[in-house]
Amino acid sequence: MPLRFFFQMRARRFLLLFLCLPPAACSWFSTELTVSLCLPEPPDHWLKAFPDLGYELLLSGMEAMPESSPWPADGKLSIPKEPNWPVLAVPVTRNGRLRLPPAGAVCPLNLSAEGQELALSWEGGPLAATLLALRREHVDVSALNTTRLEVEMRDRSGGDPWRLDLAHLAEKLASGEFRVTDIRSLPFRSLLLPVPAGTWFLESPFRLPQVTAEGEALPLVDVPFGAHRLFRGDGLADYVLYVGSEGEEIVGEP
DSSP: OOTHHHHTTHHHHHHHHHHTSOTTTOOTTOSEEEEEEEOOOOOHHHHHHOTTOEEEEEEEOGGGOEEEEEOOTTSEEEEESOTTEEEEEEEEETTTTEEOOOEEEEETTTBOTTSSEEEOBSTTHHHHHHHHHHHHTTOOOTTOOHHHHHHHHHHTTTTOGGGBOHHHHHHHHHHTOOOGGGOOBOOEEEEEEOOOSEEEEESSTTOOOEEEOTTOOEEEEEEESEEEEEEETTSSOEEEEEEETTEEEEEOOO
8 A cells, every 4th residue: 555545635634633632631821732641450460579660751852862751740742733643551560670662653544532631552653763763753644544453463463563563663754764564574483492380471461471380481373583681470571682683692691
């Protein structure tokens, strides 16, 4: 499907949406929209492993560079009235030393009908991260059909959108040569890892914990190429895992 499908009429439609928001959400003369941020529930195994789990905001800042900031105490955020503005909520634990894959939202795509709440989701993290990366490279994303892009990314992800090749997707969107078939998975491998007995999970919020007995290897199915974190169920130990075409390397001493 050609690039123009994703860009037709988007800027005009999003402008109309902003103009139709009720006075409680914005003002005709304001350049910003104040919304309440709605976070998704973290996976249960994250809560067990990381009882101190908190969040940071990651937004497009000066010169479009990503900037992190503490989560607002009142849960509210002022967002520029620009179509396809990405917002990321980055889970933070271990006294700020560890960050997990973020939840995300795009405004106004994920804005409530009343224009007062922006709903972040784990499924929305990869899309928001891709838009943030494009903005960092000064790519105009305002006319992008994020409604259709969100659907296509979900349908082509195999249940875990962090498996998608987001760098390739961003490159194609930036080049003007994007087709829907450019939404594709990273290469992946299935693994058998020699780890101690116990409960283990990878960093993606879409990966469920797995239990191994003494003397058993840990089977991990369809792990994308790249760097990963493999956590013990209590969150007190973890490995760094590198997966590539020639095999895998596991680093650490849980």
